[in-house]
Amino acid sequence: MLCLETRKTLYTSEYPASATPKWLEAMRHVEDCPECKSFLEGEKSFGTLLQKAVRKHGVPKELKERLLKPPKTHEITRRKSIQRIAIGVSALFLVILSFFFIYHKSSSDIISQIVDDHLQFKGFSGIQVQSSAPEVIKTWYKGEVNFPVHLPGLTAQLRGARCCFFNHVKEALVYYEYKGSQVSLFILHKLPEGNIKAQKTYQINGKQVKILDVQGHTVVYWQNKGLYYFLISELSHDEILQLTRTSHI
Amino acid sequence: MNMETLIEDHLDSLWYTALRLTRHKEEAEDLVQDTCMKALIHRDSLQSRSKVKAWLLKILMNTFLNHQRKDKKLIQQDIDEDFLEPIFYKNGHYFDMEEEIFSKVLDDEVQKAIDQLSVDFKAVILLVDIEGLAYREVEDILEISSGTLASRLYRARRLLRTSLYDYAQAHGFGGGEENVVS
Numbered sequence: 001m002l003c004l005e006t007r008k009t010l011y012t013s014e015y016p017a018s019a020t021p022k023w024l025e026a027m028r029h030v031e032d033c034p035e036c037k038s039f040l041e042g043e044k045s046f047g048t049l050l051q052k053a054v055r056k057h058g059v060p061k062e063l064k065e066r067l068l069k070p071p072k073t074h075e076i077t078r079r080k081s082i083q084r085i086a087i088g089v090s091a092l093f094l095v096i097l098s099f100f101f102i103y104h105k106s107s108s109d110i111i112s113q114i115v116d117d118h119l120q121f122k123g124f125s126g127i128q129v130q131s132s133a134p135e136v137i138k139t140w141y142k143g144e145v146n147f148p149v150h151l152p153g154l155t156a157q158l159r160g161a162r163c164c165f166f167n168h169v170k171e172a173l174v175y176y177e178y179k180g181s182q183v184s185l186f187i188l189h190k191l192p193e194g195n196i197k198a199q200k201t202y203q204i205n206g207k208q209v210k211i212l213d214v215q216g217h218t219v220v221y222w223q224n225k226g227l228y229y230f231l232i233s234e235l236s237h238d239e240i241l242q243l244t245r246t247s248h249i
Numbered sequence: 250m251n252m253e254t255l256i257e258d259h260l261d262s263l264w265y266t267a268l269r270l271t272r273h274k275e276e277a278e279d280l281v282q283d284t285c286m287k288a289l290i291h292r293d294s295l296q297s298r299s300k301v302k303a304w305l306l307k308i309l310m311n312t313f314l315n316h317q318r319k320d321k322k323l324i325q326q327d328i329d330e331d332f333l334e335p336i337f338y339k340n341g342h343y344f345d346m347e348e349e350i351f352s353k354v355l356d357d358e359v360q361k362a363i364d365q366l367s368v369d370f371k372a373v374i375l376l377v378d379i380e381g382l383a384y385r386e387v388e389d390i391l392e393i394s395s396g397t398l399a400s401r402l403y404r405a406r407r408l409l410r411t412s413l414y415d416y417a418q419a420h421g422f423g424g425g426e427e428n429v430v431s
Contacts, residue, residue: 007332012399013384035335042336046406047378049351053359054379059264067264067281068257 001029003036010040110166110192111230115215117164117173118184118232124175128162137161137174145170147189150225153248156183167192178243183233191228196221202241205249211241220244252292255301256285262302263309266375270313272364284309303386306376310390317368332399336406339414354416362412370405377402 009026030036129140134151141149144163149172156178164173176183198210212219218240220231267277287308295304376387
């Protein structure tokens, strides 16, 4: 019998119920093979050393009493109830956290979306109401969004309007035309917390107006009557600033 | 001798095994308490009082493994071992394990090394080496073949040896040429 088979045989059957011929042959091999003998002794020795090294601390007295005393039914029920409540609270927390991450957008995300929406509805596409009369647009929004849309007096040609969604909230997008370019005015009644980081800030008509450069676009931002206004177009920085300055925002 | 006394006689073994399996005192306490309750309820299934330790450890192990299976934490790691590498041989040298490692590492490090093993390996080390159960008893407890037990025991011992050897070396004990018995 080879060393490999001997070791396998004796490793798998420490004390067989009956001595099989194979086991006997393995035992005879070990007697004549110092390597196999050393191998098997080493295995036993390791186990013994391990057992010795693991200092078994006895079970503390209090714990011993607790372990040996079976818990009363109401204690088990109470413990399980606490566990269930803990699991429930954790699950709820995870749901809230997931909801926050899925639905919460920072103000910088909103501005990126404004640029994206402006590009998506370029060429006055997706227009839902076509009119150059501010009153028509305001009246149309009354049935569409849940806030009163206040249109600023822009010195650009009003072309129409549509609705768009930000953070799953319906907001307003008003189309204008100025010097042959589309000007999109986004009017939001909700904005995530956090400052809008501006490249430049101006005072126009007593209002603080911020200018942002986003993805190659100039975005003008201001607040009025609790609403948030974002003006964007392909106009140059100076042109859009001129439009803002000459308008009654 | 009543069942409560029989359990008390082996409570240290149950506690230590539960502690190593769960690695948390509270979970270990729950596990031992469940085991004690089951043992009291199923006392009639104990065939021989001489086998009470293996019987209690089987209840404990089954309770733990059933919970593990529910949590899908159990990993099967059976490898066909070659049974050629002597246990006191590493990195091309024979060494005196007791002198070089076991006498130098702290008990806590041995516990940690055991804790780091996967459940399959940990179970065989705890039952065979620590609790000193016979192979046949362990095969019955874990419901595995003799070949599987041998494979897991061989591999688990070497994983433990490596952890302890690495620890001893990291702390400047053994492993050096001058300490090696070649």
